[in-house]
Amino acid sequence: MPNPWLRELRRVLIWLALAGLIAWPLGYPMTAILLVLGGYFIWHLRNMYRLYHWLRGHRFHPPEASGIWGEILDMIYRLQVRHRQRKRRLSGLIKRFQAATEAMPDATVILDDYGAIEWFNAAAEQQLALQPGRDQGQRIINLIRYPQFKHYLEEDSPTLPLRMAAPGDPGLMLSVRVVPYGSRQRLLIARDITQQLKLENMRRDFVANVSHELRTPLTVVNGFLETLNDDDTAQYPPHLARSLELMAQQTSRMQHLVEDLLLLSRLETDRNAPPHEPVRVAAMLAMIREAVEPLIEQKDQQLHIQADQALFIYGAEKELYSAFSNLITNAVRYTQDGGEISVHWYQDGKGTHFEVRDNGQGIAPQHIPRLTERFYRADTGRSREVGGTGLGLAIVKHVLNRHQAALRISSTQGKGSTFSCDFPENLLVEAAR
Ligand SMILES: Nc1ncnc2c1ncn2[C@@H]1O[C@H](COP(=O)(O)OP(=O)(O)OP(=O)(O)O)[C@@H](O)[C@H]1O
Ligand SMILES: [Mg+2]
Known part of the structure; x- marks a missing residue:
């Protein structure tokens, strides 16, 4: 199809040429050409008038027109049809969306x-x-x-x-x-989330109640086992002595588990902010060192503690002790014999930090985001062998949350791991400095 505009131009030129040729012998070609141009001008004015009235009025179909005007009106009509269809589709979509959101x-x-x-x-x-x-x-x-x-x-x-x-x-x-x-x-x-919270509370209460109920019988059993083991075990038949030893080991493990579960549920349910008492972290680290010393000696490891003596923070001493001692015990437990562990307690421009670094086996990257889940252990076989239950880091996370602090874990397999706790500035005890 030729370009409509070229067709229109051709039509006008032919009209002008015909008028000129016919009027030539009569001697007034210019008048004839002017007449044709005048007619053409009036035709345009008329069509513009019709277009204006069509667009202003509410009629849908365009007026009839010939030549270029027919094409223009047709094009505007097609655009309008498309616009109406799109509008209808959009308002249908909006209505459906509103009905869906309403429901x-x-x-x-x-x-x-x-x-x-x-x-x-x-x-x-x-x-x-x-x-x-x-x-x-x-x-x-x-x-x-x-x-x-x-x-x-x-x-x-x-x-x-x-x-x-x-x-x-x-x-x-x-x-x-x-x-x-x-x-x-x-x-x-x-x-x-009412129902979800109810279930969460039920789960929490259940764990707390079961742990609480298990505590007394376990203490009794453990007490008797300790007495039996304190006696001269040489008087027992060898298989009985070994059984008593294993029973004592396992009950003390269960006691640890129950204590950890109780501590976790206490941390979870306690909506109050932790006590605002100044905690002497350096002294606490010396106590933790004493507690892990036997294991360190047994594993022939080295523990370096570098702690700023004047750096105190506000918090709950018992909770922080649990968190820090778990991180240090983990480093000792999951580092091979002869390994090295360094603990750092310091302050920088971003806050106060507690950091435990070891040169142990490290943790595969896929485990790192899940370590703070309850009962999650990276290397189940080895962790069970060394006595872990997988609750330690869950406790650490809760304690840190309660102190507005965050836990950062970085590890390279075969090289070692670093666990850092970042405390905000506002917990720092200024007077101690
Ligand atoms: N320093 C570390 N190096 C290598 N692996 C680690 C280290 N610390 C933790 N892990 C891995 O993370 C797991 C979870 O640690 P977490 O302290 O929560 O539990 P656990 O030590 O196994 O038991 P629990 O602390 O309850 O006695 C561990 O089982 C161990 O696989
Ligand atoms: Mg642990």
Whole structure:
């Protein structure tokens, strides 16, 4: 198909040439050409008028027109049809999306860049006590007046969701998350986690109760076994003496396990901040050294402790003792005989750090992110052999969380591992310096 514009140009030129040729013998070719141009001008004006009225009016079909105008009107018509189809598809999509979000059990609220409510679904009405009509356009922090919620919304990029009671039903617990999208808009999603929390509490209570119930019988059994073992074991038949020794070993292992489980559940359930007592870490490290000394001697290892004597932090002494002694015991346990372990307690521009470095077997990278899970052991066979239960690092993680500190683990297989605890500046005891 030739270009319509060229066709139009050809048509005009032919008309002008014909007018000129016909009027030539009569002696007024210019007048004829001017007449044709005038007619052509009027034709354009008329079509422009029709186009204007068509676009202004609400008629769908374009007016009839010939030549280039027919093409132009046709093209505009096709664009309009396509536009209408797209609009219909989009509004169908929006309706379906709204119906889906409406049916979602999670409360969903769209907030504009000032935190004002643009839209919310039925679950948000119920759980967040919002009312359609009344609350649209209002700032959400004026409607949900919890300080921790206000705080959470003001955070730049919160990583963890916020747990709070539902304003619409205090019996419900919600996990609230804010996701930024578009141009500074935000989507607030609140999920009902009441049931999940109930199950979590049940699990925690169950573990705490079982551990508590096991404690007394184990103490009794262990007591008797110790008495029996304290007696002159030479009087027992050899197989009995060996059995008594094994029984004593295993019950003391179980006692450790029960104590660790109880400590873990205490750390988990204690919502209070740890005590704010100044902890003399250097002195604590000397005590830990005494406790691990027999094992170090047995393994012919070297333990170097480099601790800033004047560096105290605020915290819970018992909890920090558990954490630090587990990290040092781990280093001793999982490092071969003759190995070297260095412990460092120091301060730098970023905070206060406790670091345990060993030149032991190291940990394969796939295990590192999972080490703080309960009962997780990197090398099950060897860990069991050396007596671990896999609760130590879970305790470390909880203790550090309670002290706003973080655990960093780096390790190279065959070369050794470094476990670092980074404490924030604000825990430092200034007066001690
Ligand atoms: N310094 C280390 N070098 C190599 N592996 C380590 C080191 N520290 C920990 N691990 C690995 O991480 C696992 C988890 O350690 P964790 O302290 O949680 O448990 P555990 O030492 O086995 O038992 P528990 O501390 O409860 O007596 C260990 O079983 C071990 O495989
Ligand atoms: Mg351990």
